[in-house]
Amino acid sequence: MIKASIIGASGYVGIELIRLLLKHPEVEISSIISSSNKDIPIEKTNPQFKKILNLTFKEFDIDLIKEADVVFCALPHGVSQEYVKMAYDLGKVVIDLSSDFRYKDLSRYSKDYGEHKYPQLLNESSYGLCEIYREEIKSSKIVGNPGCYPTSAILGLAPLLKNKLIQKDSIIIDSKSGVSGAGKKSDFSYSFCEVDENFKAYGVAKHRHTSEIEEKCSFLFGEDLNLSFTPHLLPVKRGILSTIYATLTKSLNKNELIEIYKEFYRDEFFIRIYEDGLPELKYVTGTNFVDIGLKVDKKANRVIVISCIDNLIKGAAGQAIQNMNIKFSLNEKTGLVTVGEYF
Template identity: 55%
Template structure:
């Protein structure tokens, strides 16, 4: 089968990564690349690394023609922009994968509180499925709207899922310390991501108020079967790609490190894209760069009774575009790893 795909917001970093992946997808035909800034220009002029890999010309993102020609529409825009597109896609019977935040939170009031935007497509929230394949694969298969997870939440939820599902940690004790590369801030110009501001620097930001917090708590609560409140602090690293999350939690009892690792391996035994590392081996962002993998390492501290879980992903790949294609493969009945398999780039 051939899946016709349109991308709205194709010229941001996440959109460009979608184009790169889908241009090599054997079952996909890219039919429209929508942009707010580069309409009328060949895509490869905007992103020369795709010269000879994609020959499409960018179109105005406001045009709705792609909703006629595409089977699946990806929306790679900031929060607040996917809602009208989702309404139109639903009317036309198209599948939609939103890489923004508009459909991640089940309660529109929570969304409006954290994102300061009115939710204008509340009637579609019940149709949206949180698109973390390793947890929600069965629901994704039948989804009309897939809410692609945030990059930080992906690294956190996969790291904690086996423990919360098996009630091995105190769900009120979770502390999340995450660091991201600068590409997570997008391609737009901003003083905070100016080279001389970021280079040779390391900083925390949005402490106690980051918008991924309610998303993390919502999905961890589903796994735990109870409300979960976390302390989440993101940091900005002077690197282009990657997220490293270090998570601390109080163990309900004190199993050994090897026992915990075996639990993780059993939980993820059928998940190619989650790599549970051997005892004593901890993830690095370099190992997952350019891949759809999430690497997880574990250490148990018997002195404090805490477990430390470390996860690493590529924020643009598994944290965004790669996971979105993984979701598309699932809803279209294609092999889930199509166009996504490959080891990372090193060094």
């Protein structure tokens, strides 16, 4: 059994990691670390674990890392670096869910997140977007688990970028996310009365996930590109739906594009291409799937991609486990095959 330690275990992503790891046949959770909840049994803070998991949150202690085979770091960016460094120095498999190890270009990181204490570690780390960076993940010491918006956007665009089917600066990503994407917070702006029956854009033309998406899309495209990314806040708990627009470089109809996508993702279990209809949030929430649908607006020769994920699973904890499966040479699906309970 693989022993897993989770640092930052009491946040929404941490709890989701615990929930998912409990279904994983090859993993045993060795410690759940949360200084703010130290010495409290998880069933007290999260009664959904009653009778299922008899563990107590612990304060951070290097020994807890030493006894683990894999360390999941679910901490805020900046804070995360120290813990990743410690686990790295101990030779552990480290999967970091902050933005600290997602970038190759330090200047992109610094512009949005400030100074990085261990920039040299960026060379030791891979970008954990499993379907695209599988080989690099296998060989790297640290996995920088992708952001939720980037996961939905990049996987929705990859076949177009790799095949150079779209005009370089024509990409617009209009994303809509559920509230859990903001994390476990008491902010007034995420209170029920402010979010329910509401909808809004936020961080327009300046959200920090933009640089992450741009870096990875540029790699896939083979040259640097700029794109517009607009996140919106949906009055739902889970899920991201990205509506992606781009101008085609040649005339292609919907069916041709679907074939290109199916071919590109031929061996990828977690990517589902819709031949008829379009994906909806409810079909992916609760799962590690990425559901992708396509339309072509012929008059404008524009492709419209709809890409859906569960922000807490494929957008965070699920993909982290998929990365762990890769690192431990397990079948990537292990512990991650579920049907969403949409009603």
